[in-house]
Amino acid sequence: MTGPAEVPVSWYDGRSALRHDGLLCREAGGRLVLRHPHAEGIELGAEELVFREERPGERVYGLQGTTGFRLLLKGEAPSEIEALLPRPARYGRWIDRFGLVRAALGFAVVSAALTAVALTAPSWLGPLIPPSWERRMGEAMVGDFGHRICHTRAGDAALARLAAKLDPGGEPIRVGVANVPIVNAVALPGGQVLLFNGLVQGAQDPDEIAAVLAHEIGHVRKRHVMTARLRQFGVSVLTAGAGTGLGNQAFGIAQLGYSREAESEADAFARARMAQASISPEGGARFFERERKKSGDEPGWASWLQSHPASLDREKAFHAAAKKGVAHTPALNGREFAAIRGMCREDKTVKEFGLF
Numbered sequence: 001m002t003g004p005a006e007v008p009v010s011w012y013d014g015r016s017a018l019r020h021d022g023l024l025c026r027e028a029g030g031r032l033v034l035r036h037p038h039a040e041g042i043e044l045g046a047e048e049l050v051f052r053e054e055r056p057g058e059r060v061y062g063l064q065g066t067t068g069f070r071l072l073l074k075g076e077a078p079s080e081i082e083a084l085l086p087r088p089a090r091y092g093r094w095i096d097r098f099g100l101v102r103a104a105l106g107f108a109v110v111s112a113a114l115t116a117v118a119l120t121a122p123s124w125l126g127p128l129i130p131p132s133w134e135r136r137m138g139e140a141m142v143g144d145f146g147h148r149i150c151h152t153r154a155g156d157a158a159l160a161r162l163a164a165k166l167d168p169g170g171e172p173i174r175v176g177v178a179n180v181p182i183v184n185a186v187a188l189p190g191g192q193v194l195l196f197n198g199l200v201q202g203a204q205d206p207d208e209i210a211a212v213l214a215h216e217i218g219h220v221r222k223r224h225v226m227t228a229r230l231r232q233f234g235v236s237v238l239t240a241g242a243g244t245g246l247g248n249q250a251f252g253i254a255q256l257g258y259s260r261e262a263e264s265e266a267d268a269f270a271r272a273r274m275a276q277a278s279i280s281p282e283g284g285a286r287f288f289e290r291e292r293k294k295s296g297d298e299p300g301w302a303s304w305l306q307s308h309p310a311s312l313d314r315e316k317a318f319h320a321a322a323k324k325g326v327a328h329t330p331a332l333n334g335r336e337f338a339a340i341r342g343m344c345r346e347d348k349t350v351k352e353f354g355l356f
Helices: 093-098 101-129 132-143 155-167 197-200 204-221 224-231 233-242 246-254 260-276 282-295 310-320 334-341
Strands: 007-012 020-027 031-036 039-044 047-054 058-063 066-074 175-177 187-188 192-196
Touching: 007 031, 007 197, 031 093, 031 246, 155 175, 155 204, 155 334, 175 197, 187 224, 187 233, 192 197, 192 204, 197 204, 204 260, 204 282, 204 334, 260 282, 260 310, 282 310
Parallel strands: 175 192
Antiparallel strands: 007 020, 007 066, 020 031, 031 039, 047 058, 058 066, 187 192
16 A cells, blocks of 8 residues: 555654644655644654654654654554554564564574584594694693592503503504592593593403403594594583582593494494404403493493493493404403502502592
């Protein structure tokens, strides 16, 4: 419709306190004009009107560039005029422009897209991180772990020998024992692996330690570590301000999580490397059997098992890898195994674990 339309309004011109009563008209050409019986019409540019507030039964508009101007509109105006009036700013300019429902749907679509990128990007971005960057990140994450990494000459030598047996060739994996009484082991950026002392003390023979170490080496060689670190980045940002004690550092490292596919791939890597080194996979089976019975295969204090494939399935897989008639040699001799188990006890400079 291009003809005139009108609605009764009142206004204050901003120059005096007088209230004017008249008509707001939409005239040919889409012009808005205020008509007063005893004055010339006042043309209003629709783009100059600004919504101010909404009162019971009344809307108030202002005029850009005119301080004190107020246009009071009671009730609804004809649709031809309503189309030219600025919308009430209930939620925000862009939400009001598109409507709450459309804005909510748009936000949901954008959120879903961002979530999809956040979940999928680490899987292809992680392996592209240069190894030199990864090494620097690992040093920044761990350092000396607050002087809580245990060192003895015999223990360090035994760990290095075991790592070399499981992973011959390539850049050596650095292995350490952290003075933390948790059943846990983690692979870290830059080719580092930490065995927590709780796991070392709980191991009944060196083949169990070999199975766990080989699994973590698998994460390093398969470039799972950076993928997991990127996935955990958001959590790290959220928890960065919670504190700076060792408890946050230890549990932040312990919570580096992998997909079940990555865990299964690391298990397969471990079984293959143990076979090449003539180490019995029964050590891994015993480890998973014991931890399964302690935890009921549910997430608990044995945090190394969290987010991994079911312990019973892993136990069966390591059992199945044991070939009849194949000779095996212990992963370490008794002296070396004792040296690893005694590292945190014999290192007089290592600090005790504490949450605070």
